[in-house]
Structures are given as C-alpha cells and as structure tokens.
Amino acid sequence: MTHIIVIGGGLTGLFAGILAADQGAEVTITMKGRGGLALSHGCIDVLDRSAPSRALSSLSEHHPYKLAGKNNLQDAISRFRDLMQQAGYPYSGKLSKSMSLLTAMGSIKRTCFAPAGIAQGDLNSGGQIVLGRFASFRDFYPDMIQIQARKAGIKIAKIIDLPLLEPPSHRDGYPMDFALRFEDSSWLSEIIRMWRPLLPGVKRLGLPAVLGLQNHCEILEELEDSLGIEVFEIPSLPPSIPGIRIERILLRQAQALGVKIIEGAGAIGRVDGRSRGKRVSGVVLHSINRTIQFDADAVLLATGGILNGGLVAQQDHRLRESVFDLPVDYPPNRLNWVGMSLFQQQAYASTGVFVNSRMQPIGFDEKPMFNNLFAAGGLLAGSDRSFEGSRQGIDLATAHCAVYEALRLS
Amino acid sequence: MSSLSTQVLVIGGGVTGLGIAWDAALRGLKVVLVEQSDIGQGTSGRHHGLLHSGGRYVLSDTVSAQDCASENQILRRIASHAIEDTGGLFVSTPADPVDYPDQWLNACSQLNVPAEEISLPAMLDREPLLNPRISRSFFVQDASIDSFDLSHALVKGIQERGGVVLLRHRLERFSIHKDHLVEAKIRDLTTNKSQRLSASIFINAAGPWAKNITEMAGLELPLALGKGTLVAMSNRLVNTVVNRCKPPSDGDIIVPVGTVAILGTTDTPVEEPTSLAIEPWEIDLLLAEGDLLLPGLRDCRPLRAWAGIRPLYQPAAESMSQTRALHRAHVILDHEETDGLQGFISAVGGKLTTFRLMAEETVDLICDKLEIDQKCTTSSTPLPNETGNFFSLPSRLDKLERQDHHATDDQIVCECELVMRSNLEDALENSVTGADLDDLRRDLRMGMGPCQAGFCAYRTFAISSEFSSTPTSIKGIRDFLDERWKGKRPVAWGSTLQQMEFSRRIYLDLFAASRNSEDRP
Numbered sequence: 014m015t016h017i018i019v020i021g022g023g024l025t026g027l028f029a030g031i032l033a034a035d036q037g038a039e040v041t042i043t044m045k046g047r048g049g050l051a052l053s054h055g056c057i058d059v060l061d062r063s064a065p066s067r068a069l070s071s072l073s074e075h076h077p078y079k080l081a082g083k084n085n086l087q088d089a090i091s092r093f094r095d096l097m098q099q100a101g102y103p104y105s106g107k108l109s110k111s112m113s114l115l116t117a118m119g120s121i122k123r124t125c126f127a128p129a130g131i132a133q134g135d136l137n138s139g140g141q142i143v144l145g146r147f148a149s150f151r152d153f154y155p156d157m158i159q160i161q162a163r164k165a166g167i168k169i170a171k172i173i174d175l176p177l178l179e180p181p182s183h184r185d186g187y188p189m190d191f192a193l194r195f196e197d198s199s200w201l202s203e204i205i206r207m208w209r210p211l212l213p214g215v216k217r218l219g220l221p222a223v224l225g226l227q228n229h230c231e232i233l234e235e236l237e238d239s240l241g242i243e244v245f246e247i248p249s250l251p252p253s254i255p256g257i258r259i260e261r262i263l264l265r266q267a268q269a270l271g272v273k274i275i276e277g278a279g280a281i282g283r284v285d286g287r288s289r290g291k292r293v294s295g296v297v298l299h300s301i302n303r304t305i306q307f308d309a310d311a312v313l314l315a316t317g318g319i320l321n322g323g324l325v326a327q328q329d330h331r332l333r334e335s336v337f338d339l340p341v342d343y344p345p346n347r348l349n350w351v352g353m354s355l356f357q358q359q360a361y362a363s364t365g366v367f368v369n370s371r372m373q374p375i376g377f378d379e380k381p382m383f384n385n386l387f388a389a390g391g392l393l394a395g396s397d398r399s400f401e402g403s404r405q406g407i408d409l410a411t412a413h414c415a416v417y418e419a420l421r422l423s
Numbered sequence: 424m425s426s427l428s429t430q431v432l433v434i435g436g437g438v439t440g441l442g443i444a445w446d447a448a449l450r451g452l453k454v455v456l457v458e459q460s461d462i463g464q465g466t467s468g469r470h471h472g473l474l475h476s477g478g479r480y481v482l483s484d485t486v487s488a489q490d491c492a493s494e495n496q497i498l499r500r501i502a503s504h505a506i507e508d509t510g511g512l513f514v515s516t517p518a519d520p521v522d523y524p525d526q527w528l529n530a531c532s533q534l535n536v537p538a539e540e541i542s543l544p545a546m547l548d549r550e551p552l553l554n555p556r557i558s559r560s561f562f563v564q565d566a567s568i569d570s571f572d573l574s575h576a577l578v579k580g581i582q583e584r585g586g587v588v589l590l591r592h593r594l595e596r597f598s599i600h601k602d603h604l605v606e607a608k609i610r611d612l613t614t615n616k617s618q619r620l621s622a623s624i625f626i627n628a629a630g631p632w633a634k635n636i637t638e639m640a641g642l643e644l645p646l647a648l649g650k651g652t653l654v655a656m657s658n659r660l661v662n663t664v665v666n667r668c669k670p671p672s673d674g675d676i677i678v679p680v681g682t683v684a685i686l687g688t689t690d691t692p693v694e695e696p697t698s699l700a701i702e703p704w705e706i707d708l709l710l711a712e713g714d715l716l717l718p719g720l721r722d723c724r725p726l727r728a729w730a731g732i733r734p735l736y737q738p739a740a741e742s743m744s745q746t747r748a749l750h751r752a753h754v755i756l757d758h759e760e761t762d763g764l765q766g767f768i769s770a771v772g773g774k775l776t777t778f779r780l781m782a783e784e785t786v787d788l789i790c791d792k793l794e795i796d797q798k799c800t801t802s803s804t805p806l807p808n809e810t811g812n813f814f815s816l817p818s819r820l821d822k823l824e825r826q827d828h829h830a831t832d833d834q835i836v837c838e839c840e841l842v843m844r845s846n847l848e849d850a851l852e853n854s855v856t857g858a859d860l861d862d863l864r865r866d867l868r869m870g871m872g873p874c875q876a877g878f879c880a881y882r883t884f885a886i887s888s889e890f891s892s893t894p895t896s897i898k899g900i901r902d903f904l905d906e907r908w909k910g911k912r913p914v915a916w917g918s919t920l921q922q923m924e925f926s927r928r929i930y931l932d933l934f935a936a937s938r939n940s941e942d943r944p
Contacts, residue, residue, distance in 0.1 A: 116933065117881075117934065118900075120934060120935045123935075151882060154882075327917065346703065351911075353912070361924075399927045399931040
C-alpha cells in the first residue's frame with residue numbers, strides 16, 4: 014500500500030488526505046499548528062468574476078488553475094460537495110456563474126459555492142432582506158451594512174433587534190460562544206418563542222454566521238420552519254464558524270477513513286542519506302521535545318503561503334520555502350515584496366513554489382526536484398489569491414491533481 | 424470672500440504653533456491658528472515620545488541640555504496626563520567609548536542635569552532584558568510623553584480661552600503693505616473656499632514647512648531638513664527609557680510608549696518636508712543598534728516604522744552633511760530685524776521637550792511688538808484634561824478587571840489597546856468636526872497594537888457610522904487601512920508580514936472591500 018505523508022492540516026491538506034485515503038492509500042497528515050480554515054469565510058472562491066469558468070481560460074500559463082487543468086477543478090469541487098453533502102452540510106452554486114453575497118461590511122462579495130445557509134443570501138434571487146441584530150455580538154453591525162449596501166444599490170428593508178436567552182458575555186463574546194448556544198435545542202425553542210412576535214411581515218432574515226456548529230442545518234431548518242421565514246447567514250470576523258464547520262467535517266471524515274493525524278509536529282526537512290537520486294524517502298518532523306523520521310512513498314506539501322508558514326519572509330531579503338528550501342522566485346529587495354496599498358496585488362502573495370502540471374515542485378531548469386514530492390494549495394506560485402478571489406478553488410483543484418499524480422507513481 | 428481679523432495668526436498645528444497660541448491666549452491675546460492638515464501631523468506626531476532629561480545634550484549642546492532639564496520638570500507639572508514617568512537610563516555597552524561616561528557624568532553635574540550612577544545588579548533588576556555586558560549605568564529624569572495627548576490638551580486650552588483653531592486650512596498667500604505683513608489668504612481644504620485673515624502679527628511655526636511659508640513673504644530661510652526614522656516594536660520590552668552613553672548617533676535610544684517600544688533614530692539630510700520614504704538599511708541599523716542594548720531584540724517583531732523631519736536653522740556657513748551636529752536649540756527670527764519686514768516672526772527648530780519655552784520666548788517678542796505688558800504664565804498653568812496623575816499603562820486593564828464580565832454593557836472594540844465601545848462613543852460625541860478613523864486612533868490608540876487595526880478598524884468603522892449623519896463610504900476604511908499598511912511596509916517580514924496578510928484575508932477575502940467592490944453586482 015502506498016504511504017503518503019501530507020504536510021499541513023488546512024483545507025488543502027485535509028482534502029488531499031481524504032482523497033488519497035479514499036483511493037486506498039495509507040495516509041499520515043502532520044500539522045504544526047492548525048490550518049487556516051478558522052480564518053476563512055467558509056465559501057469556495059474560485060475566481061472573482063461573474064462567470065468564473067469562462068474566465069479560467071484567460072489566466073496565465075503559470076497559474077495554478079492552468080497547471081492543474083479544468084478537469085481537476087471540476088472533479089475537486091464535486092468531490093468536496095459530495096463530502097459536505099454526506100456530512101449534512103450541503104453547498105450550492107455553480108462554476109459558470111458567481112453568486113453575490115452581502116458581506117458584514119455591506120459590500121458585495123462574489124463567490125462560486127457557499128453552504129446552503131449562506132447561499133440563501135444570494136442577492137441575485139430571493140425576496141427583500143431584513144437583518145437581525147444580537148445586542149451582545151460585536152462583529153455584526155446591521156446599521157453599517159444597511160448604509161453601505163444602499164450605496165451599492167441593495168435595499169435592506171429593516172433591522173430588528175433579536176433577544177438571546179442568557180447571551181454570551183457582552184464584553185467580549187466570541188462567535189463560538191454564540192454558535193454553541195444555538196446547539197442547545199431547548200435554548201433554541203425558547204429563542205424561537207421570543208423572536209416570533211418580532212418578525213411579522215419578514216420573509217428573509219440575515220443573521221451573523223453563528224447559527225450552530227455541527228447541527229447547523231437542523232438549526233437553520235428549525236428556525237425557518239418554526240418562524241415561517243427564510244434565514245441566511247453572513248460571515249464576519251474570525252474565528253469563522255463556517256470555516257470551523259468545514260474543518261470539523263474534514264477531520265472527522267479523514268479519521269473515518271483511517272488517516273493518521275499528527276498534531277503539533279512541523280516538518281523540518283527530508284530524510285537525509287537514504288534519498289536515492291530524485292526521490293524523497295521520508296520527512297523529518299519536529300515536535301516540542303523530539304525529532305522523528307517518517308518514511309513515505311510520496312510526500313505532499315500543503316503548508317500554505319506566507320500567513321500559514323509554508324513561506325517564510327526574512328529580514329535578510331530572503332523568502333524561503335520552510336520545509337525543503339525549494340526554489341522560490343521573489344524581488345531581491347524586501348521593500349518590493351509589498352505594495353503601497355493593502356488592496357493592490359502583492360509580490361509576496363503571488364510568489365511561492367513552482368510546480369509542473371503534475372504538481373511536482375520544479376527548479377529554475379523546470380525539472381522536478383524529486384519524483385515523489387508534490388505541492389498544493391497556498392504554497393504555489395502564480396496567483397495572488399486574495400486579489401483575484403481564488404483561494405479555495407486553487408486549494409481544492411491542486412490538492413486533487415497532486416493526490417492523483419502521487420497515486421499514479423505506484 | 425469672507426474676512427476675519429485677529430491679533431496673532433499662528434501658522435502650523437504642531438506643538439510649536441499650539442504652544443505659541445496657548446501662551447498668547449493665556450495672556451489675553453486674540454489668536455487664530457491655521458493648520459493645513461491635522462493636529463500633530465508633522466514632526467510633533469512623528470517623534471519617539473521622549474521627554475528629554477537633558478542628558479543627551481550635556482556634552483554637545485549645553486544650552487539645550489539645561490533647557491530640557493528645566494522644561495522636563497515644568498511639563499511634569501502642567502501636562503502630567505500626557506506623561507508616563509518611566510525614568511531613563513544611560514548605559515555603556517561594550518561598543519561604546521570607555522572614557523565617555525565619566526566626562527558625561529561630570530558634565531551632567533556641572534549643568535545641573537540630575538544623573539546618578541546605579542549598580543549593574545540594580546540596573547538588571549529594573550530592566551532584566553538589558554545587555555548583561557553593559558559596564559556602567561546612570562539613572563536620569565527621562566520620561567515618555569504622548570504628543571497627541573499633549574496637543575489635544577493644548578487645542579482645548581486655546582479654545583477655552585477664546586482662541587480659534589482652523590484645521591485643514593492652508594495658507595495661500597500673504598499681502599504685504601509698505602514693508603508690513605498685513606493679511607493672509609487662507610483656503611479651507613474641506614469646502615475649498617478662501618477667506619482673508621488680517622492680523623497684527625503673523626507667526627510662522629510650520630516646522631519643516633517654515634521655509635515654504637517665508638518664501639510666500641518673499642524671504643529666504645536657511646533651513647536644513649533631517650529625516651529621522653523610527654521603529655515601533657510590538658512589545659514594550661522595557662519600562663524605562665534606555666539611552667546609549669556615547670555621543671549622539673544613529674539608533675541610540677529605546678523609549679517605552681504605551682504597549683510598544685520605539686527605537687530611534689536615524690538622521691539623513693533631505694530636501695523636502697515630504698521626503699519620508701524609509702530605506703531597508705535604516706531599519707536594519709536601528710534593529711542592530713537596539714540589539715546591543717537588548718540582546719535578541721533583532722528577532723523581536725517590529726510593528727511599524729515611520730519617519731519625521733527635523734527642521735534645523737542653518738545659517739549659511741554650516742554644512743549640509745550632518746544635520747544632527749547642527750545646533751539643536753530653537754531660533755526665534757524677527758523678520759523686521761533680519762529682513763526689514765514688519766509683523767512677521769518665524770519660530771524655527773526646537774524639540775518637543777522645549778516647546779513651551781520656545782512659545783514663551785516667541786510670545787514675549789509678540790508682546791514687545793504689540794506693547795502689551797503681560798507675563799507668561801504657561802509654566803504654572805496646568806493644561807486642560809489634567810487629572811493630576813501620570814498616565815499609566817495598565818489603567819485601562821485595571822478598570823476592566825474590576826468589572827464583572829457579565830454585569831457590564833460595554834464591549835471591547837480593540838483588544839490590543841483595550842479600547843471599549845464607551846471610549847469610542849465618548850470620542851465620537853466630543854468630536855466637533857466629525858472624527859474620522861484616524862482621529863479616533865490618535866485619541867484612543869485604537870488600531871495601534873499588534874494587529875494594527877485588523878479587527879478594530881471594522882468595528883470602529885461600524886460604530887462611527889452609527890453616529891454620523893453623513894457616514895463615509897468604504898473608501899474611508901480603505902484609506903485608514905492603507906495608512907497602517909504603509910507603516911508596516913518597511914518592516915514587512917516574518918510575523919509582521921503574516922499579520923499584514925491576515926488583514927488582507929479579512930478586508931479582501933471576507934469583506935470584499937477592494938476598490939472595485941462599489942460598482943457591483
């Protein structure tokens with residue numbers, strides 16, 4: 014049986030681990046900290062265009078989507094949706110047309126796929142929107158959303174204060190404190206009883222994305238059925254409940270497939286001495302009190318970009334890949350890594366590890382560094398994901414591509 | 424065009440101009456101050472936050488040393504709310520000249536600048552992170568001072584005494600009548616309307632822009648500009664100001680200010696008041712020099728960097744190459760004496776610690792000219808806002824911890840600096856002009872901690888739009904975030920760059936606040 018080590022426990026690493034295990038591989042996922050899902054919005058951004066699938070062809074030849082190919086993107090998304098569907102957390106959307114979502118700032122965000130509860134807020138369909146406010150929740154401000162949405166031509170009909178029973182601390186309640194309240198069914202029935210008289214004439218209610226954790230869909234259904242309205246969620250500041258829902262579903266699925274998960278151990282290099290020719294024979298993991306070697310038939314790097322530690326930017330003007338010191342191309346003066354505005358395209362965010370169409374890291378001579386080393390996700394060069402709105406699409410497509418290429422080795 | 428007349432027109436809203444206007448108002452003069460941008464936007468708001476003990480100058484500039492020592496004591500009395508009584512150390516590292524400390528200590532005692540040698544164990548007891556290889560250590564009366572708190576108190580004082588402070592008003596031109604400066608044309612940059620302002624005396628307190636002001640009156644001003652770069656580290660690191668005991672040079676000081684430590688400074692001659700670009704070598708130098716004081720500092724996280732411009736009066740003979748070596752004390756130029764133009768005075772140079780003295784001397788001259796017999800009272804008049812206590816860092820936390828978590832209706836808006844919703848609401852209610860995000864930052868330190876507004880910019884923007892009748896567009900928050908971004912750009916590596924990328928995840932991935940977001944869907 015092929016043994017694959019996946020380095021990284023974010024969307025890319027967990028998804029890749031599940032795909033590989035599902036194909037019969039023996040899989041170990043190792044993670045230094047926690048992946049980036051709790052920082053995400055829970056949607057699958059493919060490309061910030063009105064018709065993403067059509068726009069894919071205009072991307073540069075070195076773009077991760079171009080390298081992985083459209084089939085990998087389509088297959089990856091359908092696998093991801095199957096996984097979420099089976100876990101009772103279905104996604105809607107299509108590759109050919111973006112949905113438009115109201116953000117917690119009142120701006121309009123385009124995305125391709127969103128969990129049903131968020132997708133119900135698609136501004137391209139549905140009725141007039143009313144927003145609900147939880148007085149003690151400090152990351153959701155319907156007044157501002159209303160003001161800014163109006164500037165974008167979206168009318169918010171009304172804002173309603175919705176009481177919560179024994180709300181989390183007003184001072185610094187976190188999204189998880191709210192989400193866990195909703196998991197309590199007697200609490201939920203009480204809330205519904207309190208809200209019912211406040212919602213006459215309301216058809217579509219937008220709330221912060223804290224409506225439960227693992228039983229979110231049941232909670233949403235209960236709210237909608239009992240109140241006789243449509244309810245949708247709007248994601249706000251991290252920690253993100255929709256992101257954590259994905260993380261938990263993927264972790265549970267990986268465990269169910271027998272994936273071995275090692276937490277708190279970062280990969281620090283490949284196993285030396287036994288690497289024959291262009292093969293990696295394993296990785297060295299470092300945890301708090303020891304260093305361990307793991308042998309593997311294939312290694313998948315899913316360590317992420319600058320934020321998650323896959324790339325390390327140094328004061329000495331060097332920008333390094335953190336595990337294998339793979340070649341990275343970047344401006345020689347560190348001042349040129351970053352532009353003058355947060356909102357422009359950034360050199361540091363567009364760079365990373367170069368791969369071929371099999372997701373093998375390549376050198377400046379374009380030849381694979383090792384035959385059995387693969388890379389996917391935020392680590393790859395060729396796209397500023399925040400700027401072009403493509404983060405999760407790239408994670409899924411390149412993970413899918415890398416796993417099937419790794420499995421073809423044996 | 425409307426017109427206004429006053430006795431004294433002050434040009435420049437830094438501490439120099441504000442100090443002059445405050446002193447003049449206290450003496451009963453009618454005063455108007457114009458500032459082209461906002462309070463403390465120039466050199467005053469860009470310094471390292473040090474209230475000098477005088478120790479820095481005892482061997483290079485004895486006048487400044489003595490002025491600093493006496494003004495230090497005065498400011499502790501009249502502006503204590505803006506001062507944190509950190510105390511200061513002068514320490515001799517292995518890289519510093521061994522004969523310097525004795526000369527220095529001798530000069531301190533001759534000039535009555537209090538300085539006392541302390542033992543190395545006592546030094547390390549006080550500041551455990553200091554280099555254990557430091558050979559000598561002296562305690563001085565340095566402190567850290569918040570120039571925004573000071574400036575705001577001055578503005579309040581001026582207004583309470585009937586003075587007028589006009590922000591976002593730019594001087595367009597002067598009118599001269601028979602060798603007498605009589606009138607200024609001022610443009611309100613918000614409404615774009617101009618007005619004429621006549622005055623008996625015009626005071627040029629424009630700091631690095633002073634030369635541009637004298638040029639409008641057809642006069643030359645020999646002004647040298649020196650750019651100084653500073654780095655704020657994301658932790659406080661020390662509780663005491665730490666100076667290198669050596670002749671003044673690049674990177675010779677660490678000042679604890681609020682939750683951060685500020686490393687100062689470099690010194691590069693520049694041509695323009697707007698030449699504020701920072702080079703990587705300046706940052707590297709400050710971190711390397713700081714590492715001699717606090718070993719390991721270079722691996723700590725820098726929060727942001729900025730530069731300020733030192734305006735220094737430089738009569739023709741002196742060279743342009745070393746601005747720090749120039750005489751650093753202030754100069755009050757009576758243009759009637761130097762150029763034969765009446766009604767025009769330039770107050771040039773100086774430092775934050777001696778702003779009051781500089782104002783006193785300027786207003787003494789004004790009173791002479793106007794034949795008014797009023798003595799200066801600023802040294803004994805506490806500024807408004809004065810609480811009678813020195814600022815102390817943990818006061819916000821202390822207050823918060825005494826409350827019951829669930830009993831309070833208040834919310835934490837900025838976790839890094841512990842700014843509460845009630846602080847924000849008070850600031851919004853008290854703001855006359857309609858506070859923008861940057862005003863709130865200066866008032867409350869909101870957005871100045873490690874996350875550099877990643878979380879609180881959103882919350883503050885939201886809360887302030889609930890208060891405003893004309894809420895700003897998303898462009899307002901973009902501009903604010905870009906200002907924070909620019910300050911982090913010179914130190915964008917390691918965890919600072921990670922934090923920057925995290926802000927992009929929030930404002931691009933999550934909130935879609937990019938430039939093209941307004942013309943959708």
